[in-house]
Amino acid sequence: MIKKSTLEKIIKEDLAEIWSILTNEEKHLVADNFVIHNFKKNQIIYAENDEPEYLWCLLKGKVKMFKDGIGGRQQILRLYRPIQYFGYRAYFANEPYVSSTSAFEPSQLGAISMKIVTRIIDQNRKLAWFFIHELSKHLGGSDTKMVNLTQKHIRGRLAEALTILIDNYGFEDDGETLKIYMAREDLANLSNMTTSNAIRTLSTFVSEKIITVDGRRIKIVNEPALRKISKFG
Amino acid sequence: MIKKSTLEKIIKEDLAEIWSILTNEEKHLVADNFVIHNFKKNQIIYAENDEPEYLWCLLKGKVKMFKDGIGGRQQILRLYRPIQYFGYRAYFANEPYVSSTSAFEPSQLGAISMKIVTRIIDQNRKLAWFFIHELSKHLGGSDTKMVNLTQKHIRGRLAEALTILIDNYGFEDDGETLKIYMAREDLANLSNMTTSNAIRTLSTFVSEKIITVDGRRIKIVNEPALRKISKFG
DNA sequence: AATTTTGTATGCTGAATAGCATAGTTTTTT
DNA sequence: AAAAAACTATGCTATTCAGCATACAAAATT
Secondary structure (H helix, E strand, C coil), rough: CCHHHHHHHHHCCHHHHCCCCCCCHHHHHHHHCCEEEECCCCCEEEEECCCCEEEEEECCCCCEEEECCHHHHEEEEEECCCCCCCCHHHHHHHCCCCCCCEECCCEEEEEHHHHHHHHHHHHCHHHHHHHHHHHHHHHHHHHHHHHHHHHHHHHHHHHHHHHHHHHHHCCCCCCEEECCCCCHHHHHHHHCHHHHHHHHHHHHHHCCCCEECCCCCCCCHHHHHHHHHHHHH | CCHHHHHHHHHHCCCCHHHHCCCHHHHHHHCCEEEEEEEECEEEEEECCCCCCCEEEEEECEEEEEECEEEEEEEEEEEEECCCECCCHHHHHHCCCCCEEEEEECEEEEEHHHHHHHHHHCCCCCHHHCCCCHHHHHHHHHHHHHHHHCCCCCCHHHHHHHHHHHHHEECCCCCCCCCCCCHHHHHHHHCCCCCHHHHHHHHHHCCCEEEEEEEEEEECCCCCCHHHHHHHH
16 A cells, blocks of 8 residues: 555655646645555456546556457557556546556556546646647557557567657666566567567567567667667568 | 638537637637638648647548558548548647648638637636547547557458448438548558558458449448448458 | 466468559549 | 540469467466
8 A cells, every 4th residue: 555645745746747737725635535546467457348437647567558459469559657647538538448457567556536637627727738738649649659550560560669668668777678577468469469479579689689588578789770670660 | 712701600600519619709819810721632731740830620621631651651540521620639749740631622621820729728618628528539539440450350441441431421312322432542541451452352342232332432232231340350 | 396377489381461563444634 | 525644453473470389488376
């Protein structure tokens, strides 16, 4: 269980952009209605077709947003890190979730009722702008990703997935080991290919000295080459 | 050139949802800053990497939003009909356009400076909500489309494209001829396949008595079958 | 610690779809 | 209305990628 103090720190000391724009009164409203949840590895936070109810705030851990497709094949849509927000889109669109989310690793999340978020948006322009900005960013990203996934070849898609991991979670202290350890299957689900092909293509990247692999530990040894493959492949 | 009266009709008589939520003063502000543009068939409205400046309102005609990918292959992201709005996402995200738009057929559009739209959002909650809702809908649609395009087979993708055309533009008076005549290449660009494969797959749909084809005129003769292929294919 | 389960690596095979060529047709331009 | 350009239809071939099988390795569970 996260300490109440940790939570208050985040909200009151404006550690995340979103809270810094609230009035003290609004901060109190949020703090009083913020419920902490702990999720185990691979535990579902919400599932496709569920009715949206909460704004989720990832405090600690890693979360994936995904959609189950044909034959149980999963497509990972987005990855989240602390402190980021999700779960609000479907509520705003007034429809059930079109995707699911689960914890990649043991994670701590806060849930705030969307009714309260709505109430605050109604009285605070800046929060409205926060969501307009956030949604606009995601929409551009989704459109771009669509074209990348449909048009790039396997090498390009896997290279792009690796750059997404770099950009989202960064490196360990050595400056080259990816700070996320995911199964090959997840890597495949992120880059729209089968697990076999993710494994195969990783191997060729190793033989080309672009990465090294030690179990799930991936080191990026030639990032420019990787980004080049991602861009043109 | 569209008549000023037509424009005023749209804005003052609340023919489109968006305007009905404005105060009279705001309506005036919009009407005074609304510039009508005519676009020829295939003319570009704005292009990828351009800096966004206007909210575009499609008054008459048809518009496609697309992204140019590898080897000049285009992916159509969304289709617009009167009276719908676009061009605002990149401005809200504070970034250049990630996609382009062009007129499918001779079209009339209105352009309003995004600065003015921003000013109105700042003073009118309802307009903020309009965009939050709109962006949320589009984001859900984009995520769903991504999975459809990457996971469905060719038949399913083409069937889906046809249902998108039905849902966006409907039928002629006969109740079965699609009210949009697009080149096979555009149909291919909508469903992520080559032109050859769009033509081939259309032919098999004809032989299966799901559609009939007369040049670019497509009649949907078995819509349930089409939707079934779209869903499970 | 042993056993079971799950994940990784690699090879082989087949299916799906892209690419290209050619002929005929429609649309656009002059 | 004629000429040019663009589009459509179909066949054949090449490529990419998925599917499956097997062996091995690593994790998780008992």
